[in-house]
Amino acid sequence: MKTININLPQNGYDIYIGNGIIKQVTKKIKSLDLKKNLFFVVDKNVYELYSSQIDLLIKNYKGKVNLLVVEASEKFKSFKTLELIYKNLLENDYSRDTLLLAIGGGIIGDICGFAAATFSRGIQSVQIPTTLLSTVDSSVGGKTGINFSNTKNIIGTFNQPNFVLIDVNFLKSLSKEELLSGLGEIVKYAFLTNIQFYKYVKKNINEVYSKNPKTFTKIIEETVRFKGDVVISDEKETGNRKMLNLGHTFAHAFEVETKFELKHGQAVIVGIASSLFLSFKIGLISKLKLDELLELIYIFKDEIRIGRINFDNAISIMQRDKKNKDGKIKFVLIKDIGNILIDVEANRDDIIYSLENGIGVFKWK
Ligand SMILES: NC(=O)c1ccc[n+]([C@@H]2O[C@H](COP(=O)([O-])OP(=O)(O)OC[C@H]3O[C@@H](n4cnc5c(N)ncnc54)[C@H](O)[C@@H]3O)[C@@H](O)[C@H]2O)c1
Incomplete structure (x- = not known):
C-alpha cells in the first residue's frame, strides 16, 4: 500500500x-x-x-x-x-x-x-x-x-x-465511458505536471482501457501527489490552484451547449485542445510546440464526437462561469508541459479561433 x-x-x-x-x-x-x-x-x-x-x-x-x-x-x-x-x-x-x-x-x-x-x-x-x-x-x-x-x-x-x-x-x-471520463482529468495532469508523466500517459492509454491495476496505481499516485502539492500551496483556490481548471472553462461551455451529451471527461479533452490553440493564437507557443503538445490530444480524436456548437452561446456560457469576474473570461493556458499561466484574458476573435480549431480536432456528429 x-x-x-x-x-x-x-x-x-x-x-x-x-x-x-x-x-x-x-x-x-x-x-x-x-x-x-x-x-x-x-x-x-x-x-x-x-x-x-x-x-x-x-x-x-x-x-x-x-x-x-x-x-x-x-x-x-x-x-x-x-x-x-x-x-x-x-x-x-x-x-x-x-x-x-x-x-x-x-x-x-x-x-x-x-x-x-x-x-x-x-x-x-x-x-x-x-x-x-x-x-x-x-x-x-x-x-x-x-x-x-x-x-x-x-x-x-x-x-x-x-x-x-x-x-x-x-x-x-468501470465502463469505457467512465474510463474516458477519468482520462479527461488524467490528460489534464499530463500537461500540468512534467514531461515524464506526460510521456507515461501518452504511452499507457491502452493500459488504462485494459484496466491494468499497476497502471492505475502509478497514474493515481502521480496525479494525487501533484494535486496534493497544489492544494497545500493554495487550499481555497485564490491563486495557484486555479491551474487545476485547465481546459475546464471551454469544457463547461461544451457540456452545456451539447446538453451534456458530451461527457465531462470528453469535454475536458476538447477544452484542453481549445486551450492549446488559444496559447498558440496569442503567441505563448510556436506552431511546432502546438503540434507537439497536440499529440496526446490526437489519441482521442476518434473516441470523441462533438455536435455543432454555437460559438456565441459558448462565449456567453463562459462569461457566466462562476470563476470569472466582471464578465471577463479567465483562461488557464499552457506555455509548455508544467509551465502554466492562470487568469489569462483573450479577445473574442481569438476565443472563436480556439473553439473552432479545438473542436476541429475531433469527429463531427
Ligand atoms: N470535488 C472535486 O474537486 C471535484 C473534481 C472533479 C469533479 N467533481 C465532481 O465529480 C462528479 C463526477 O464524478 P464521477 O465521474 O466519479 O461520476 P459519478 O459519481 O456520477 O460516477 C459515474 C457513474 O459510475 C458509477 N460507478 C461508480 N463507481 C463505479 C464502479 N466502481 N464500477 C462501476 N460503476 C461505478 C456511478 O454509479 C455512476 O453511474 C461531478 O459531479 C463533478 O462535479 C468534483
Whole structure:
C-alpha cells in the first residue's frame, strides 16, 4: 500500500493507494483514532457490484455502524439526497462523534463531504473513491458540494477528509465511458505536471482501457501527489490552484451547449485542445510546440464526437462561469508541459479561433 500525505498546516491527511485494500479501512480508523460511530453512504451501483465486500466490512465492525445506499447522478447531487443523509443520521441517533464514509464516485464524494461539513456543525469523514475520475481528482483537495437551481456545485464548501482510501480493485467494473471520463482529468495532469508523466500517459492509454491495476496505481499516485502539492500551496483556490481548471472553462461551455451529451471527461479533452490553440493564437507557443503538445490530444480524436456548437452561446456560457469576474473570461493556458499561466484574458476573435480549431480536432456528429 502506498501512502501520500497531504501536508496541510491544520487539516492534513493521508491518502492510501493499493489493490484490494478496502478491508483495511477499519484498521486505519482505529490506528488514526478516529470517531467510532460509522455511517457509510454508498453509491447504489457500487453497492450492487460490491455488496459482499461492503457487508463484510460492516459485519466485522465492532461498534455502531449503519449503511445508506443512494443513487448517484447529477440530478441526485441535490438537497434531496443531502436531506436523506441528514435524516438517516438523525433517525439512527448519530451526533457529532460520527465518522461518515463515502463509497462511490465524485457525486457521492462531493455530497458526503458537504454533509460531513454541515451535519452537527461538522463531523469526520473518509473518502473511498470508486471511479477513475474520483481517484485521480475529486476525492483529494476538499471541494465539496451539491447542484442547485440548474447550477453545478453552486452550494458547497471546502472540507478536507480525515483520510482517503483508494482501492484500485473497484475500477475493474468501470465502463469505457467512465474510463474516458477519468482520462479527461488524467490528460489534464499530463500537461500540468512534467514531461515524464506526460510521456507515461501518452504511452499507457491502452493500459488504462485494459484496466491494468499497476497502471492505475502509478497514474493515481502521480496525479494525487501533484494535486496534493497544489492544494497545500493554495487550499481555497485564490491563486495557484486555479491551474487545476485547465481546459475546464471551454469544457463547461461544451457540456452545456451539447446538453451534456458530451461527457465531462470528453469535454475536458476538447477544452484542453481549445486551450492549446488559444496559447498558440496569442503567441505563448510556436506552431511546432502546438503540434507537439497536440499529440496526446490526437489519441482521442476518434473516441470523441462533438455536435455543432454555437460559438456565441459558448462565449456567453463562459462569461457566466462562476470563476470569472466582471464578465471577463479567465483562461488557464499552457506555455509548455508544467509551465502554466492562470487568469489569462483573450479577445473574442481569438476565443472563436480556439473553439473552432479545438473542436476541429475531433469527429463531427
Ligand atoms: N470535488 C472535486 O474537486 C471535484 C473534481 C472533479 C469533479 N467533481 C465532481 O465529480 C462528479 C463526477 O464524478 P464521477 O465521474 O466519479 O461520476 P459519478 O459519481 O456520477 O460516477 C459515474 C457513474 O459510475 C458509477 N460507478 C461508480 N463507481 C463505479 C464502479 N466502481 N464500477 C462501476 N460503476 C461505478 C456511478 O454509479 C455512476 O453511474 C461531478 O459531479 C463533478 O462535479 C468534483
